[in-house]
Amino acid sequence: MNMPARLLIHGASGRMGQALLRLGAAEADLRLVAAVNGDGQAAGGHLPWFAAADIEQVPDFDIAIDFSRPEGLLPLLALCRRRQARLVSGTTGLDAGQREALTAASKHVAVLWAANFSLGVAVLGALVERAAAALSAWDVDIVELHHAGKRDAPSGTALRLAAAVAGGGGRPAVQHSLRAGDAVGEHCVQFSGAGERLELIHRATDRDVFARGALFASRWLAAQPAGLYRLEDALGAALRGD
Ligand SMILES: NC(=O)c1ccc[n+]([C@@H]2O[C@H](COP(=O)([O-])OP(=O)(O)OC[C@H]3O[C@@H](n4cnc5c(N)ncnc54)[C@H](OP(=O)(O)O)[C@@H]3O)[C@@H](O)[C@H]2O)c1
Numbered sequence: 757m758n759m760p761a762r763l764l765i766h767g768a769s770g771r772m773g774q775a776l777l778r779l780g781a782a783e784a785d786l787r788l789v790a791a792v793n794g795d796g797q798a799a800g801g802h803l804p805w806f807a808a809a810d811i812e813q814v815p816d817f818d819i820a821i822d823f824s825r826p827e828g829l830l831p832l833l834a835l836c837r838r839r840q841a842r843l844v845s846g847t848t849g850l851d852a853g854q855r856e857a858l859t860a861a862s863k864h865v866a867v868l869w870a871a872n873f874s875l876g877v878a879v880l881g882a883l884v885e886r887a888a889a890a891l892s893a894w895d896v897d898i899v900e901l902h903h904a905g906k907r908d909a910p911s912g913t914a915l916r917l918a919a920a921v922a923g924g925g926g927r928p929a930v931q932h933s934l935r936a937g938d939a940v941g942e943h944c945v946q947f948s949g950a951g952e953r954l955e956l957i958h959r960a961t962d963r964d965v966f967a968r969g970a971l972f973a974s975r976w977l978a979a980q981p982a983g984l985y986r987l988e989d990a991l992g993a994a995l996r997g998d
Contacts (some may be wrong), residue, residue, distance in 0.1 A: 762818045783830065788803050843940070868973050877958050887945075896921050
């Protein structure tokens with residue numbers, strides 16, 4: 757029997773980190789070995805906690821799962837390279853330098869970054885690209901709604917959907933970001949033509965969706981060589997329409 761993959765949860769006291777600690781603890785083929793957050797103040801889970809400033813002191817791990825803040829990414833990437841560990845990251849709001857750092861690290865270790873770890877959103881992206889190809893003269897609007905505490909706008913998912921529109925050859929998408937209440941995440945891609953409108957909508961109602969997706973991606977990444985991967989790679993050929 758294979759040894760369970762050892763997981764480091766980065767951003768463990770946050771909304772996503774807490775879901776990962778709860779769901780990850782129930783998986784027999786995964787083992788949580790350490791938690792990192794900004795201040796190192798323990799927030800549950802039967803495992804050692806470390807402040808971001810002390811990240812070099814974490815015990816050995818195979819995969820880091822990161823849902824934190826953009827400024828935490830570079831130290832984590834450096835650690836993953838030194839420990840030859842893989843990285844699954846869902847942190848959004850990355851700047852160009854941080855995205856380049858992900859690419860550079862992926863030459864040495866396996867890295868999977870996704871703006872949205874839900875299976876439904878991955879399928880939405882594929883559908884949007886096909887719709888954009890067929891309706892290339894139509895106006896395109898992307899409307900996204902997230903809870904009031906979300907810092908970045910447009911959301912990382914909205915940016916990926918805009919890229920899917922562009923990839924299909926559609927007109928540049930206009931972004932509309934709403935921040936209100938406790939909405940987990942909703943994305944509507946609206947194609948408007950003369951006398952008709954097509955709306956493709958995804959609604960996440962439970963944050964566990966993203967945590968389950970990140971755990972799914974971690975299992976898949978555990979067997980991959982160095983490289984930069986997308987959630988679509990983990991989902992396989994069916995999604996790509998091969
Ligand atoms: N890709 C997806 O599917 C997906 C889904 C949901 C959210 N997200 C993204 O994931 C990120 C986290 O979301 P959230 O809602 O969980 O945020 P959150 O509740 O604000 O939690 C942020 C976490 O990051 C920690 N942190 C802050 N600075 C850090 C640093 N320098 N190094 C390490 N950890 C640090 C915080 O620790 P302290 O408490 O000590 O500050 C906290 O544990 C955001 O970028 C969000 O947009 C992505």
